Amino acid sequence: MRFRDGQWLVAEGVRIEYAEEVYRITPTASGKGISLLCPTRKVMTRGDTLNLSTLSIDIEAAFDGVISVETTHWQGALRRGPDFELYPAGRPEVDAKVSTTEHGTTLSSGSLSATVSGKPHDFAISFHPTNNAKKSLTTLLNRSVGLAYTPAPSTPMQIADMRNFKHYIFTQTTLGVGESVHGLGERFGPFNKVGQKVDLWNADGGTSSDQAYKNVSFWMSSRGYGVFIDTPERVELEIGSERCCRVQTSVEGQRLRWFLIYGPTPRDVLRRYAVLTGLPGKVPAWSFGLWLSTSFTTSYDEKTVNSFLAGMKARDIPVEVFHFDCFWLKAFQWCDFEFDQEMFPDPKGQISRLKADGVVKKVCVWTNPYLGQASPVFAEAAEKGYLLKRKNGDVFQWDLWQTGMGIVDFTNPAACDWFVKCMEKLFDTGVDCIKTDFGERIPSEDVQWFDHSVDPKKMHNHYAFIYNKLVYEALQKRYGANEAVLFARSATAGTQRFPLTWGGDCESTPEAMAESLRGGLSLGLSGFAFWSVDIGGFEGYPPPWIYKRWVAFGLLCSHSRLHGSNSYRVPWTVDDDDTSEEGCSATLRKWTHLKARLMPYLFSQALECVRDGLPLSLRAMCIEFPDDPTAWTLDRQFMLGDSLLVAPVFEEDGTVQFYLPAGKWTNFFTGEVKAGSAWYTETHSFATLPLYVRPNTLLVLGKEGETRTVYDYTGEVEVRSYFAGEGAKAVLVDSEGKTAGVLEVKNGEITGKEALKGGCEIKVVSE
Structure with a gap:
């Protein structure tokens, strides 16, 4: 303001x-x-x-x-909650x-x-x-x-x-000369927030405006510090916009508290921020594989689902998780957690058959915390006080999204128990993970929560936290602490503890792909380790070239999902089943296989991210290269972990411009070496993009031809050396996340090779 x-x-x-x-x-x-x-x-x-x-x-x-x-x-003003859960692992x-x-x-x-x-x-x-x-x-x-x-x-x-x-x-904190500001959640506008007005208020606004699904009250400065604003209520920031030399933070109320977090590096800032709000949760190895969705408003039943998975298998495109989106539920009855019996008469049997046939390992279903009044469950939930009420005692309802929709009141312990029981019924059916959609449009006026002590304005953003926490902990209880996976859209500070999130409703355009990339970078700088995007774009019908470029981008995100709105995302529907090596199916196959080969590196890096509060992907370049001023400006490329630089292609003719920081960088595909600090322009086919390996890297890969996501990451692997000098390391982990050994260059030799099992190859690519 x-x-x-x-x-x-x-x-x-x-x-x-x-x-x-x-x-x-x-x-x-x-x-x-x-x-x-x-x-x-x-x-x-x-x-x-x-x-x-x-x-x-x-x-x-x-x-x-x-x-x-x-x-x-x-x-004397009352201190009404809810408040962020600070120091979840204990205060130092x-x-x-x-x-x-x-x-x-x-x-x-x-x-x-x-x-x-x-x-x-x-x-x-x-x-x-x-x-x-x-x-x-x-x-x-x-x-x-x-x-x-x-x-x-x-x-x-x-x-x-x-x-x-x-x-x-x-x-109003001062902005230094040349200082830039980043983060504040998943924001799709300019990467550097200086000059912007930012309102931290969760909204279902798509990816092409200043609204955001995931507002996080934390920002990072290029001067070596961060600021965490300790309130879930609406926070209004004028970032060099009211006064060019200051960041103004304002709240409506009598108090404002924030923490100033010193680095001096972005890694240090994120590590300390994680002490305050929590480290990211671990994710299982299988979640890194390809997720395939039915899409949103498409028509599908068991036959359609089977055809999708059979088609992917026939094209040698492994699918790790199949996702049933909204219409597994009966129309007008979202979300009462009951399969539409006309379309899915035997959901438990269907899911069992899918897994038994080997076409998919895990199943995910779409849910949200709203309940349409046409569902038979609505009356029961309203009568028992499970739904948010107006101040006059009526159930809060509106016709936005679902007719007569009510909102589950998670401040009521009985409502939480009921919601968890609904989840458990899904788990009994064979569902392994949950897409926790929505949770942004939570009213803050004329509402009365079950817990009368809470401030409705604070509940608006905080709802995303308690919603995702509840479902995540239900998954942990059923499947184990490190096997729980969400696919969440809404978030606030601390929600990084309940991975993972995706970027929301983007259009099928190159501009939307770039918007999504900026959103992922900003969320990574807000403490979130894992992130995904709707490959191909959610809205519209992606032309084949955009689909293929998005496939390359999406398979190099930490998590990868094919999902759309009113059109399918299986590749043969995009290009009339072009069977050439430049077709959508071949392109998806190549990138899915590449990610499978990268799993020894990715899973090892993921565990480091969980330990240190870092983003795996998308990781902003400034995290790895904070002393390079150019790194703070880069919003069309990212690091995938410590050692891989990725620059997606946004042009139909395959041209792409990117920046390499100081050092000798090696093209992953060709072995060509290029020197930073410099900008480059390249032209790429659909099978490649600028994927460069950082100097001083030992990169552990699955064997040539590996297509699985989960396998022995220490056996039959390939170890590549890229200008690996004294002290270069690679931590070996197994598919459960346990450390199996450490490869390290000592006195010019790679030590620790005894942790590798038979059939491993060590290759010096660059020296």
Whole structure:
């Protein structure tokens, strides 16, 4: 929200009161920080302390490298939930140190410090590395912390009745020269958020607007720090847009807390952010294989499903997971978890037969947390209080999406139990994983949750967290802690604990493919390890060339799914079953087989991502190359783990421009070596794209011709050396995720080869 009209004027209808000086500094109640009493005018005489507002700013050491800043106007305001689940793995010990000199008061939390100016009648707070006070990461300067009223009261007496006023708290951290800002969830617009207004409010808006399914209140700066805003309510950011040199964060309410997280590298920032909100959950090896969907509004039954899977098998395109989208349910009855008996008279038998025939290993079904009133279940759910209500006691309903749709109230424990029982019935049918769609359009006005203590505005974004957590934990209970997999669309901070997510409803265009890529990059910089996209685009009918280019992109994402809206995504329906080597079937086969060969590398990298809070794919280039300024601008390419650079092709003629950071990079397909730091333009057939191996890499691959997703990742593998110097490593893991050994270059030789089983080949590609 903009509170000013340019630099000099206040916006019409707004009253702003700024923290003008630090009047007093005292210890916080926890003993781990300092509390600043900040009047909204300079206090020159005793009389100046009367008839004015003050802001309390509590600065506390959270843990090494992390400091929290909480600004409060009226302390008596209720602290209504829900709140983010912080420190899910436990809070680290913190050694808070406070020191005072003539220059000011400094709070240190390990490697990060905050220094409050000691000048009389001054307001300035600098955040800097503890060992270098002159290297400011960001600051809060004059007129950077305040409160605002809309409409502007004409007299303080009007504030006695707050019902007609909105009250905001805001802070403005400085943006340095050349600083860029990234993250804030899955955002499809420009990769660098400077110059943008961003509202963190989950919405079902597709991939081609400023709305987002996954709003995450965390952003990363190119200056070596990140900021996590600790509230699930609507947060409005003006990122160099109200003031070009500041990031303004505002919320409606009496309090605003955020954490400043020091790196200095993006890896360090993400690791510390994961301590706050949780590490990504593990995913099983089979989930990396190809997922095939029925698509959305298409007509399908058991015969159609069988034809799809038989067709894929005949074309040597392995399918790991088959997904039944919406119309496994009876029309108007979504989502009551009952197979449409007319189309699927024997779902348990059908699923059993599919698996027994070997055409697919796992089955997924589409669900959502809404319930149409045409379902026989609706009346029961409404009567038992399982559905969200209006303030007058009515069930909240509307006709958006499903006629008379109600929303499951997950603040009601009985509703949660019922929902889990519905999941368990699906598991009994043979369903292995769940697509948790929707969860974004959660009303925040005229609603009453079962838990009366929650704030409806905070519930809007937080709903995605509790919805996905509930289903994920139900899967864990049935199949094991590391076998649970979601395919979720909505998310907020912390939802990375319940993998995985996909990018939502994109069009079948190259522009939409690029939008999706930007969304995946931004989500990866928000702490999410695993991500997928609707290969070919969701909306429309992709022409063959877009389908094939998207296949190459999609099979190099961490997870890969063919899915559409009103048209099928099996390859032979896209190009009239072109059987040539340039056809859709051949292209899909090649890339599916390549991903199978990459599994020893991918699964090992996935476990590192889970351990460190990193994205596997899409991984922004700046994570691996933070000292290269160009890396912070790259939004058409990504890293797949530590060692593989991927640049999707967006042009019909196959041309693509990409950037290689410093070093000697090797073309995965041809072995050609190119030197960075440099831009290149190449032209590619449908069987290739710029896939370059980073120097100093030992790359472990499945054997030539490998088509399986799950196999022995230490037997009959190929180890490739790409300019692998002293200390280059590759961690060997088995298909269960257990470490089997480590290959490492020592004294010019690869050690650890005893962990490899028979039939392995070691090949020096580049030296």
